[in-house]
Amino acid sequence: MAYEINGTTVEADEEGYITDISLWNPELAVLIAEGENIEMDDDSWEVVNFLRNYYEEYQIAPAVRVLTKAIKKSLGPEKGNSKYLYELFPYGPAKQACKIAGLPKPTGCV
Numbered sequence: 001m002a003y004e005i006n007g008t009t010v011e012a013d014e015e016g017y018i019t020d021i022s023l024w025n026p027e028l029a030v031l032i033a034e035g036e037n038i039e040m041d042d043d044s045w046e047v048v049n050f051l052r053n054y055y056e057e058y059q060i061a062p063a064v065r066v067l068t069k070a071i072k073k074s075l076g077p078e079k080g081n082s083k084y085l086y087e088l089f090p091y092g093p094a095k096q097a098c099k100i101a102g103l104p105k106p107t108g109c110v
Contacts, residue, residue, distance in 0.1 A: 003031055017098070017105050024052075024102025033100045036091065040100075043079075044088050050074065051101040061106040064094040 001012045005028050011019045016032065018024060029048060033040045040048075050071060055061055062070060064082070072080020079085075085093035094106040 003028060005031055015099075015105065018102050021055075021102050021104070028102065029100050032102075036089075036096055036100065038089065038096065038100065044097075044100075046075070046079075047071070047085065047088060047093070047097050048101045051097055051103060055101070055103050061098045061103040062094060063106045064092065067094050067097075067106075 001014060001016060003010045003012060003018070005025075008023075010023045010028060013019060016035065018028070018032075030040055033044070038044060051061070051067070054067075054070060064085075068080055068082055068085060070080075071085070074080075082093075085097075089096035089100075098104070098106050
């Protein structure tokens with residue numbers, strides 16, 4: 001599988017996670033999000049950017065429980081809860097948001 005953006009091919013695995021995270025950019029995120037039926041708004045971008053910063057710091061894509069706790073600590077309880085995150089990313093906040101953020105599939109996700 002691959003994404004085509006601005007005349008460039010970005011390789012992805014069979015589930016759509018890009019294989020070289022250094023090739024990620026916001027335009028690619030929008031393209032991946034469209035494929036996931038996600039409209040990227042300020043709230044979605046906030047989670048995606050949070051994940052990218054988290055990955056940069058810890059070198060791991062967090063599973064949903066860890067993600068929820070980390071967002072709660074950083075952005076507050078109104079955003080750090082499963083209901084809010086599933087509204088933004090209905091097919092799994094960790095899985096879907098990590099894919100859009102250009103990160104590997106979180107550990108523990110099936």
